[in-house]
Amino acid sequence: MSIRLRKIPMIRLAVVLLCFFTASPLLAEKPNVVFILADDLGYSDLGCYGSEIETPNLDALAANGLRFTQFYNTGRCWPTRASLMTGYYPHQVHRDRLPGLGGGTRGKRQTWARLLPDFLRPHGYRNYHSGKWHIDGKCLDAGFDRSLNMRNQGNFFSNVGNQIDDRPVEPAEPDSGYYATTATVDHAIGCLQEHSENYSDQPFFQYVAFIAPHFPLHAPADDIQKYADAYLDGWEEMRKQRYGRQLKIGLHQSALSAVEPDVGPPYDFPDAFQKLGPGEVNRPLPWADLTEEQRRFQATKMAIHAAMIDRMDKEIGRLIEQLKSMGQYENTIIFFASDNGASAEIMVRNGGHDPNAAPGSAASYLCLGPGFSNACNTPFRRHKTWVHEGGISTPLIVHWPKGISAKGELRHTASHVIDIVPTIFELTEIEKPTRWEDEKIPAAPGKSLVAAFERDIEIEREQLWWSHEGNAAIRVGDFKLVKGGGEPWSLYNIATDRAEAVDLVESEPAKAEELKRLWQEQVDEIVELVKQSQPNPRKSKQ
Structure with missing residues (x-):
């Protein structure tokens, strides 16, 4: 149960603080x-998901822990981050668009939609x-004690525009x-070193959000x-090799999805090709059909x-070594995930x-594109x-x-980023409050995954739901x-x-209609929630 210090009378506040600090050694447990x-x-x-890329530190975490094979995100960066930190679908907290109600990358959460910290x-x-x-x-207003906000996402070799504790x-x-x-982990290590020196009697939550890749x-x-000539055999061969490794380690039993030669970047920037030159291609064409210049460029x-x-x-690996040096490695729950699948986008910005x-180098601006993006999302579409599997399935x-x-x-x-908050609550034995100040906190859709940590069981849930820029799904x-934007619905087992x-769809029409109805019911529920709780100005919680 949370302690709301500002509303506790001074005598009671002193008692609460006395209990808090005298019990602080227990917090370290x-x-x-x-x-x-x-x-x-x-x-x-990742190597532990079938890749040839060397990821020994993450592979070691997997070898000594768990890998989830059907973990989902929202298909895009900012909606996933909202879900990860709140436990709600992003539309519920105004961080993805709904018809007539706005929301999205500039949407503001309701006051009750607090972040995990x-x-x-x-x-x-x-x-x-x-x-x-x-x-x-702001980061500190969201409950963080320290923050490095990498606002500069257009140049990995410059920190211009970034913020430390919400200041330039x-x-x-x-x-x-x-x-x-490297700077991301430098900051995280600095936070942990300070924690070890000054707050060793308290537990910590460290959120490390890379821009890469x-x-x-x-x-x-x-x-x-190190990888200069590793991909000259092309994206088809890379998919084949990764798929074979996945089958060998039992990651899934899926067939390898067909390549869709007409599916290119989700957004059209034709001027980019003039800037990028003849080596760029915007479709996953057969590797053999590319010119030598295109093969080398890709x-x-x-x-x-x-x-x-x-x-x-x-x-x-450096972050892990810091945890070990603090004596906290054994009692630290480490999660690793990605905000969405690999990107087919091609553009030139910044x-x-x-x-x-x-x-x-810093003067270049390249994007992966649909050919190798398709291979990075092996075996999915x-x-x-x-919101097909390739866009929403990640480690x-x-x-x-x-x-x-x-x-x-x-x-x-089947699991989802909405499940992370309730999972952490259960692991830390924290009961989520039902109110935030004078507002009721609505029920969240996520489920704790803790039961699956012990054995491979199915977490019971009614459904999982997606909607992003005309792409839609329900499981x-x-x-x-x-369905993709402008496409008809398809049904898969x-x-x-x-x-x-x-x-x-044609062989199981009743099932398809049932899921269409459930998808729309979820939309209607979210619309009603958002109408009843339009975002309020952010309130500082210092």
Whole structure:
């Protein structure tokens, strides 16, 4: 039960504080929580999910913990972050659009839609944020004690525009060797060192939100060189190799989805191709049909994507070493996930693209594109922004030596970012309050995954639901109804067809109609909720 200090009379406040501080050694027994979030990382982009990219630190977490095989996100960066930190579908908290009600990347949450740190803080937790934000409001107002907000997402080699504790940072020198992925972990380690020195009797929540491997494809030259020629055999061969590894480790039993040669980037920026040159292609065409220049250009982009993931894993290794040096590794729950699938987008933004600059350097601006994005999402269809499996299925690794006895096991239950908040509440033995100040907190749709930590069981739920920019889906049991924007509904049995290849709409018309009705009922419920609780001005909770 949360302690609302501002409304407690002074005598009672003194008693509460006395109990709090005299009991503080017990707080250290509560588990710490570290949530690591990648950006635009595909389902198969880690070694433990079938990749050739070297990710030994994440692979070790998986080998000594759990891998979820059917973990879902919202298909896009900012909606996923809202769901991850609140436990609601983003539309419920005004962070994705609804017809006639607005919402989206500029939407503001209702006052009751607090982020996870606001509920952890009254129970003694210190809260730290390092990396991308992409949530409305200021970081410290959301319950974090320290924050690095990487607002500069257009240049991995510059910190200009970033914020420390919601204030502008001092720009780094041009030749300082700054790299965003490394800086993210530098800040996280600094937070943990300060915690160890000054707050060792309290548990902590550390949110580490990498920008990598989101475009622009930027990486240190030595990291890129490691993968320079690794992808010259093309995206078909990469998909084939990753798929074979996935089957060998028992990750799934899905067929390999068909390549959709007419599905390119979700947004059209025709001027980008003039800037990027003849090496760029905007469709997953047969590799053999590409020119030599195109094959080299595409393989180089994939090499940079791989280098960004490789570097992220190295930095995660440093974070793990910090936890071990503090003596907190055994009692820290580490989650790793991605905000959406790999991206098919192609564009040129921020400082533009210099075709004469070294690929992956600060003066270049490259995006992965649909060919290798499709391969990174092996074995699934489509990409970020779509709500087919390729857009919404990404890894979830959970590691906790003190609390999870299973080592290297798979968990096949369908799960979603809305489940993270209730999972953390159960793990930390925190009961979510039913009110925030004078407002009732509506029921949230997520389910705790803790029962699945012990054994491979199905978490019972009525449904999982998606809607983003005309793309829509609902999953009830093993059936999933899905459509892309402007396309008709299709029905798939995900238990046997995660490749979404066999459309059952005509053979199972009653099931399709049932899921259409349920999808619309969820829309109607969310619309009613949002109408009743339009966002209020943010209130500082210091």
